[in-house]
Amino acid sequence: MQQKPASLFRPFSIESIESPSPAALSPTAEFPAPAVGRRPASTAPVTAPAPTPRLERPVFLGTRPRSRALSVSVRASVPSVLLVGWWYGTRSGAIPAAVFASPGDVVRALMEIQDTGQLREFLEASLMRAGLGVALGVSAGLVLGVGAGLSALGEEIVDPTMQMIRAVPFLAMVPLFISWFGIDETFKVALIGVASAFPMYAYSYLGVRNVDRKVVEMARCFGLRGWGLLSRVILPSALPSLLMALRICLAVSVIGLIGAEQVGTTKGIGYLVLLAKQYYRQDYMVLCIVLYAALGLVFDLFIRTVERVTMPWRRHTAAR
Numbered sequence: 001m002q003q004k005p006a007s008l009f010r011p012f013s014i015e016s017i018e019s020p021s022p023a024a025l026s027p028t029a030e031f032p033a034p035a036v037g038r039r040p041a042s043t044a045p046v047t048a049p050a051p052t053p054r055l056e057r058p059v060f061l062g063t064r065p066r067s068r069a070l071s072v073s074v075r076a077s078v079p080s081v082l083l084v085g086w087w088y089g090t091r092s093g094a095i096p097a098a099v100f101a102s103p104g105d106v107v108r109a110l111m112e113i114q115d116t117g118q119l120r121e122f123l124e125a126s127l128m129r130a131g132l133g134v135a136l137g138v139s140a141g142l143v144l145g146v147g148a149g150l151s152a153l154g155e156e157i158v159d160p161t162m163q164m165i166r167a168v169p170f171l172a173m174v175p176l177f178i179s180w181f182g183i184d185e186t187f188k189v190a191l192i193g194v195a196s197a198f199p200m201y202a203y204s205y206l207g208v209r210n211v212d213r214k215v216v217e218m219a220r221c222f223g224l225r226g227w228g229l230l231s232r233v234i235l236p237s238a239l240p241s242l243l244m245a246l247r248i249c250l251a252v253s254v255i256g257l258i259g260a261e262q263v264g265t266t267k268g269i270g271y272l273v274l275l276a277k278q279y280y281r282q283d284y285m286v287l288c289i290v291l292y293a294a295l296g297l298v299f300d301l302f303i304r305t306v307e308r309v310t311m312p313w314r315r316h317t318a319a320r
Contacts, residue, residue, distance in 0.1 A: 099282075101285070110287055126261065129257060130257055133190070134192065136192075137196025140197045140200075141196070145201040145204030149206075149207070149208030150208060170191065174263070177190055177191055182264075187263070188265070192256035192257065196252055199248040199249050203241045203245030204242055207237075207245075210241070211238055215233060216229070216233060247299070257270050258292075272284060272288050
């Protein structure tokens, strides 16, 4: 058997371990820092740090609010140009007086009807009919639209009938409504209500159907059901469509006034149109057009105010 080298079998003992000297164990002894991770001292010259770059204001990506005076001026610019063109055309003779009355004649007709007290009486009568008819039509259209938009059964029951009736011009229903309701105020309110119901139905149905399903599911996870889910989630989400429907309903109510106030009435702007046609008063005809345009402007301002109150975030999301 081959004998292993003796160096591998060197005896091991505690005495063979070298013990440190007492000076090395003293608290004041200095130990060299470990060389791990240390860099050798550099002989290159130290340079000054680079100057901090100057901060610049970032580019504004939002929408800056426009002054109220500038906004009103821009809105009134196009009507002002049309008014000046109208005045110049009638003044120069390019527009004959038998075709279109001049602004001066219209103002004189307005002062004439104002002095007799009929202007206020006619406006109140027309606004009352339009208000009652729009309230009736909007309520019916909203209920039917929300019902058809929420459930498949409601859509199958309501939508085919509403689409068929919507295709019928509401002015074609005037003889039928006269035979049903007579020529009193009920006929006029019912005609305006029918005219206003279909836009509200179409837009409310579309608004309810376009509500994000994830939002509805999240609301159900928080325990919202029934009326709470409808009033807190679905209707607020469909509010832009509902306000657009209300704007169209108010515009359609003006058209309904023209048809309703032509029959069996002695008050209202439509009655004034009938008188102007019978006596061939161009100034009164143009005055009625101006009054209808003023009503449309008032209705639009009303809807804009409602939008600002109910949806204050909407004006910040529009691209300007």
